Amino acid sequence: MSVRLRPWPHSLAGQMALLIALALFVAQAINFGLILRDRAGFRLAQATRPVATRLADALDREARGGRAIESGRGRVRRVAADPIPLGLERHPEVATELRSQLAEQGVTVGRIDTGFRSGDGRPADAEERSRRRGRVHEEHAGDELLIAVEQPGKGWLTVSVPWPQNSRRLLLALLSQTLILYIIVLLPVLWIVRRLSRPLRDLRRAAERFSPGDAGPPLAVAGPDDVAALIEAFNALRRRVGAMLDEKDRMLGAIGHDLRTPLAALRVRVESVEDDNDRLRMADTIAEMNRTLDDILSLARLGRPSEPETEVDLAALVDAVVEDFRDLDAPVAFEEADRLRMRLRPALIRRAVRNLIENAVKYGEAAEVRIAAWTDRVAIVVADRGPGIPDDRLADVFDPFTRLETSRNRETGGIGLGLALARAIVREAGGDISLVNRAGGGLDATITLPRRG
Missing domain, CATH: 3.30.565.10 (Histidine kinase-like ATPase, C-terminal domain)
Known part of the structure; x- marks a missing residue:
């Protein structure tokens, strides 16, 4: 036996619960996207602003005859060629933001290259990057981002900064928040909707059971004001229908009495007709009129x-x-x-x-x-x-x-x-x-x- 699945609930409580659940899901998805965007912006600013400041300070000290930028020590080091290996994961958004930060401080540079290096010292090759895209990373204290800035005619300047990965704790926190919202919002809504739908369900059943001859007690008035007013209107409608049917029965009784009296008089007068054929035909016509009257009155009174x-x-x-x-x-x-x-x-x-x-x-x-x-x-x-x-x-x-x-x-x-x-x-x-x-x-x-x- 095949079971027909109904993806959309037909009850009021089910539809309200589904709509609110979808609305909460969309709201949480938007909230999650905004948090990720803010976190990405914060991480980008955290990586570029200190680097831009360090590079500008180091270049300024060197230009004033202070300590020169060396390759063996210091946070900012000078090398002859681009030190970022080809296998590392690039972050072009960091290079774009860093160029803008340096331009604001009056520093003109050439190319900017980046590369992510995990805390265990291994480069993030293509296979590892593919695995990272399919899961949420744990936050490693040793993860860093290598930044190389080309200084035209003077080589490259390198800086290392911490680069936190996406944390699973953020996703778990958002899921927990969503679950709490569902519990706090959906449970009261379901209770309210069921309380609202119960008198509506009783009203529907009363309307289905209603028959013209039903003189039972009125339906109990319950629920919110709108539903209570609807139930009162139904009770008043049932009383009006009953009164109209009572009036119809009285009218039909009067009509039947008024019509049968002259038919009975005609039946008596027919007996005085001398021609037997005419008398029988007239009697049959009167009898047929009586049967027709009985059928019409019986049909009109059915239901009561x-x-x-x-x-x-x-x-x-x-x-x-x-x-x-x-x-x-x-x-x-x-x-x-x-x-x-x-x-x-x-x-x-x-x-x-x-x-x-x-x-x-x-x-x-x-x-x-x-x-x-x-x-x-x-x-x-x-x-x-x-x-x-x-x-x-x-x-x-x-x-x-x-x-x-x-x-x-x-x-x-x-x-x-x-x-x-x-x-x-x-x-x-x-x-x-x-x-x-x-x-x-x-x-x-x-x-x-x-x-x-």
């Missing part, structure tokens, strides 16, 4: 069901629905199933199963109903023998008031709410409905419910 969940035998419930159709001589068959105890809203599930069977009888000639059970789910399959539905329109038939002209027409009745209502009922119970065309013809409508005892 008044029926509680009870433990029922699902197999017996489906068998009872099938028996209702058999009593009307409808071609409906049921494959007997074992007892299946589940917690659900029986009236709503019965309504969903009845709508599927009714569609199968109307548009598929007959219905065959069966139940399949697994450890975690239950499926109620309603199969018909009709022409099926085009694959690109299978999702469209679940939209309210949608009717496919190729397989539904005005003579079959209905306004396209059966499947929409059935799916809304099943989804409210935590399941779903799927439609699949069979290879040999016909359509399978399957209600899948989570198995809860």
Whole structure:
């Protein structure tokens, strides 16, 4: 099994910690660069200023007739040729700075050569220099830099000065400082961010669990002022949604009552029609209007069901629905199933199963109903023998008031709410409905419910 790595954290605490860690790392890198630059400047000044002073003093004393610069003694010595061996490590930045220092003191010189010599007396050849570039040097007391200054027409002047190497202690000090900063800064930040994200996480969970019929206690207000204000706004929004749904239920109840009263009066008046065909047609129209009204009100009230969940035998419930159709001589068959105890809203599930069977009888000639059970789910399959539905329109038939002209027409009745209502009922119970065309013809409508005892 492949594991997908996420280089960038998705949580608020993780992103804050990573950003602060990167900022501290960049700041420490800049600080380290500045320290190295200052150390290099200090080391350069430490090497050139005393040398420039010594050379200027020695040349001045010699020019005034004082002690001459000799080759065998003194800090400044005179030699005939450049005394720096070719194998030593050069430092051209020292030569450039020393020339500038000497020019400020009025001393004009020719070439300036340098060479580093380690404390053990061995020259820093190319191989040794390569090793030095790959590691941090320890500071040796005997390390020195040889400086040779050409005095045109008079030979070379040589001076030796200490030349400290980069110390590992500096790097360790900076690493220790960085670690202390991470501990001092990151730990409080992580604590603060976790304290901030906890009420946000509770708010997200409350929003995910929210349902129109949920009348639970409001979410506890916690966290900083901004987060607390957000939680209070969510609680107020939930109260407003509940009040709007209550008002909608009252309005739908009034509409249903006001419409059923004239329909009942029409049903009574229809009985006085003498023509039997007209009377039956008018009665069927009124009955269809009542069914349409029931479907519309049921669909509008879903999400706030008044029926509680009870433990029922699902197999017996489906068998009872099938028996209702058999009593009307409808071609409906049921494959007997074992007892299946589940917690659900029986009236709503019965309504969903009845709508599927009714569609199968109307548009598929007959219905065959069966139940399949697994450890975690239950499926109620309603199969018909009709022409099926085009694959690109299978999702469209679940939209309210949608009717496919190729397989539904005005003579079959209905306004396209059966499947929409059935799916809304099943989804409210935590399941779903799927439609699949069979290879040999016909359509399978399957209600899948989570198995809860």
